[in-house]
Amino acid sequence: MAYEIEVKAKVKDFDAISSKLTEIGCALSEPIIQDDYIFNQKGIDLKHHDSPVLRIREQGDRIIFTLKQNRGGELDCIEKEIDVSDRNILKDIIELLGFEQTVEVHKKRRKGNCRGYEICLDEVRDLGSFIEVEKISDEDGEKVQNELFDFLKELGINEEDRVLTGYDTQLWLKYNQK
Numbered sequence: 001m002a003y004e005i006e007v008k009a010k011v012k013d014f015d016a017i018s019s020k021l022t023e024i025g026c027a028l029s030e031p032i033i034q035d036d037y038i039f040n041q042k043g044i045d046l047k048h049h050d051s052p053v054l055r056i057r058e059q060g061d062r063i064i065f066t067l068k069q070n071r072g073g074e075l076d077c078i079e080k081e082i083d084v085s086d087r088n089i090l091k092d093i094i095e096l097l098g099f100e101q102t103v104e105v106h107k108k109r110r111k112g113n114c115r116g117y118e119i120c121l122d123e124v125r126d127l128g129s130f131i132e133v134e135k136i137s138d139e140d141g142e143k144v145q146n147e148l149f150d151f152l153k154e155l156g157i158n159e160e161d162r163v164l165t166g167y168d169t170q171l172w173l174k175y176n177q178k
Contacts (some may be wrong), residue, residue, distance in 0.1 A: 003071055004079040005141050006134040007148040009161040011121070014129045018110070020155045026114035028121060034059050035106050037091075038168040039099040039115060053168070054094050056087055063087045071141060076175065103175075105167045117151065124167050131157065 008174050020051075021028060039054040055066040062083060069078040086091050106125040111118065120132040133148045149162065163170070 001083050002136045002138045004077055004134060005137055007145050008130055008132045008163045009157045010153055010163060011129040011131050017131055017155055026112040026119055028110040028112040031108045031110055032059060034109055037101055038103045039094050040102045042098055042100050052173040054099055056090060065090055103168050103172045106173060127167060127170055
């Protein structure tokens with residue numbers, strides 16, 4: 001089975017990264033607005049959990065339901081997606097299954113493909129600018145993440161800019177750290 005494996009890093013100069021991607025032949029899409037509503041099982045400690053995460057994503061006229069199950073960390077997971085027609089009914093189903101909405105993630109994303117990787121440049125409300133590089137693979141997650149980060153290094157990304165958690169966890173921690 002193939003898995004979604006990604007690396008993510010904070011971007012200090014969004015325009016410079018965008019230019020470097022263009023230089024290596026990666027054409028980026030026009031900005032896409034994505035509003036994500038994240039659900040976790042009730043009672044889960046989001047600082048230390050390995051349980052499934054459910055997401056409702058609104059992107060233009062689309063409503064996309066996603067299940068993510070960590071395999072080797074938040075950025076190495078099984079991901080299943082399906083388009084749905086009614087966000088409110090889906091939200092009711094999710095809550096009846098014992099999940100609760102824990103965070104919202106609002107971002108502007110530009111996507112592209114390069115060297116077999118999906119590239120996303122994201123501007124995330126309340127977090128800042130990021131780059132994600134993703135590969136669908138059945139290989140060892142750590143090996144693939146090292147390969148992906150080597151690609152980011154070619155773009156000038158440093159190890160200290162690397163981020164090991166998803167936007168949902170980052171936002172939850174930002175607003176719930178005591």
